[in-house]
Amino acid sequence: xxxxxxxxxxxxxxxxxxxxxxxxxxxxxxxxxxxxxxxxxxxxxxxxxxxxxxxxxxxxxxxxxxxxxxxxxxxxxxxxxxxxxxxxxxxxxxxxxxxxxxxxxxxxxxxxxxxxxxxxxxxxxxxxxxxxxxxxxxxxxxxxxxxxxxxxxxxxxxxxxxxxxxxxxxxxxxxxxxxxxxxxxxxxxxxxxxxxxxxxxxxxxxxxxxxxxxxxxxxxxxxxxxxxxxxxxxxxxxxxxxxxxxxxxxxxxxx
Amino acid sequence: xxxxxxxxxxxxxxxxxxxxxxxxxxxxxxxxxxxxxxxxxxxxxxxxxxxxxxxxxxxxxxxxxxxxxxxxxx
Numbered sequence: 001x002x003x004x005x006x007x008x009x010x011x012x013x014x015x016x017x018x019x020x021x022x023x024x025x026x027x028x029x030x031x032x033x034x035x036x037x038x039x040x041x042x043x044x045x046x047x048x049x050x051x052x053x054x055x056x057x058x059x060x061x062x063x064x065x066x067x068x069x070x071x072x073x074x075x076x077x078x079x080x081x082x083x084x085x086x087x088x089x090x091x092x093x094x095x096x097x098x099x100x101x102x103x104x105x106x107x108x109x110x111x112x113x114x115x116x117x118x119x120x121x122x123x124x125x126x127x128x129x130x131x132x133x134x135x136x137x138x139x140x141x142x143x144x145x146x147x148x149x150x151x152x153x154x155x156x157x158x159x160x161x162x163x164x165x166x167x168x169x170x171x172x173x174x175x176x177x178x179x180x181x182x183x184x185x186x187x188x189x190x191x192x193x194x195x196x197x198x199x200x201x202x203x204x205x206x207x208x209x210x211x212x213x214x215x216x217x218x219x220x221x222x223x224x225x226x227x228x229x230x231x232x233x234x235x236x237x238x239x240x241x242x243x244x245x246x247x248x249x250x251x252x253x254x255x
Numbered sequence: 256x257x258x259x260x261x262x263x264x265x266x267x268x269x270x271x272x273x274x275x276x277x278x279x280x281x282x283x284x285x286x287x288x289x290x291x292x293x294x295x296x297x298x299x300x301x302x303x304x305x306x307x308x309x310x311x312x313x314x315x316x317x318x319x320x321x322x323x324x325x326x327x328x329x
Contacts (some may be wrong), residue, residue, distance in 0.1 A: 175314040182317030184322075198294075236310040239303060246267055 004192035008116055008185065010034055032038035037114040040248045041102035069200050070098070074238060081242040082249055089245050092131065096124065104230035108223070115233075116184040117176065125177035128241045135250030176240060183233050187226045195203065262326060269323040276316020283308045 013036065016029035031039075052067035060068055071074025074094050078086040100115060114120050136144050148165040149158060197215035201208040287305050291298035 002316050080303060175311075175318070178321055179310060179314045179317050183313075186317075187319055232306065236306055239307055240310065243307065 004189045004196065007111060007188060007192060009111075010117075012129060033112045034114055034117050034120065037106060037110060037112050038120070039102065041099065041106050041108075044106070045102050046100050055113070077235075078218060078242050081239070082246045085249055086242075087244070089249075091136075093238050093241050093245075095126070096241055097234050100124065100180065100237050101231060101234035104234055105227075108185065108226060108230060113184050113188055115180055116188060118181050120179040121181040122173075123129060124180070124237070125173040127192070128176060128244060129173040133243045133250055135245065136251070139248065140251050143251065149172065149249060151252070172240075176237070179238060180233050183229055187222075189230055191222050191226060194222060264325045266327040269326055270319055272319025272322070273316040276313055276319070279312040279315075280309050283312060 001156045011033045012030065012035065015169050016031065020026045048063070052063040055061070056064060062177055072235050075086070075090060078090050078093050082089060101235040103114040103120075107115065109125060126167055136147070140146070147169065148162050150165070153161055179229070198212045198219070199213065201212040204211075283305065287298075287301070290301075
């Protein structure tokens with residue numbers, strides 16, 4: 001029987017030439033299953049919003065209602081965390097949310113989940129981390145040190161607090177990437193392990209077939225749980241992006 | 256003891272770190288529920304904080320899980 005880890009293997013697909021870029025870099029345009037999953041996910045988002053907004057009306061139809069619901073859900077969340085400047089960062093937060101959600105949900109229907117690849121989640125986490133750094137330095141300049149020196153802390157405690165704050169700041173992209181990766185990987189491994197019990201039990205004869213009902217019910221229950229996790233992890237990624245942005249956007253103000 | 260066997264035992268031990276994450280996430284949701292049943296009108300506004308706390312706690316458990324995978328597959 002196939003190992004439960006086999007679903008995460010990268011399979012080479014269409015071979016395309018390597019294109020050189022200016023600056024001595026080059027990009028390999030070959031398609032594999034991970035890239036295909038990401039392309040389908042991005043294409044689905046574009047197609048969905050193109051159809052939903054093509055006949056935009058004051059009284060929304062079904063598709064427009066879903067699109068507007070998603071939009072206002074993330075907008076309210078970003079406004080609640082970042083405050084009145086949330087609209088500046090909303091496009092990034094919403095794009096990340098939709099892309100992760102689309103990849104997670106697609107992973108429930110296809111045999112491959114793009115977000116269960118560490119390379120994908122690390123790229124998304126690094127994008128967030130770099131945007132936080134760039135926004136922080138552009139807005140605060142040299143005042144960025146306040147991120148590591150919380151106000152109202154006695155000076156002798158700073159020897160303890162500052163190293164902890166610095167470590168936790170640089171662990172953010174690591175945990176951001178590992179959370180999404182670990183959740184998707186763990187969930188899909190658990191699904192396949194439980195599914196593997198069904199043929200193993202059913203092969204034991206009549207008693208085994210009756211016993212196989214248990215893991216079958218488990219797989220059905222786990223699948224519905226995975227749909228919840230797929231949405232929740234996308235939401236968590238967006239929330240944490242907002243929280244990290246809020247740290248640098250509203251640096252020093254308490255609100 | 257064979258190296259292969261020690262690897263499996265080590266991977267199993269590494270995932271024990273998820274116990275702490277389980278306790279933590281359980282505490283968060285339990286306390287949220289007890290708070291929400293006392294004041295249901297304030298519960299909706301705290302949903303983001305609930306998910307945020309659960310996600311931050313869960314990340315530590317995921318670290319243990321990933322460590323177990325690293326031991327097993329490398």
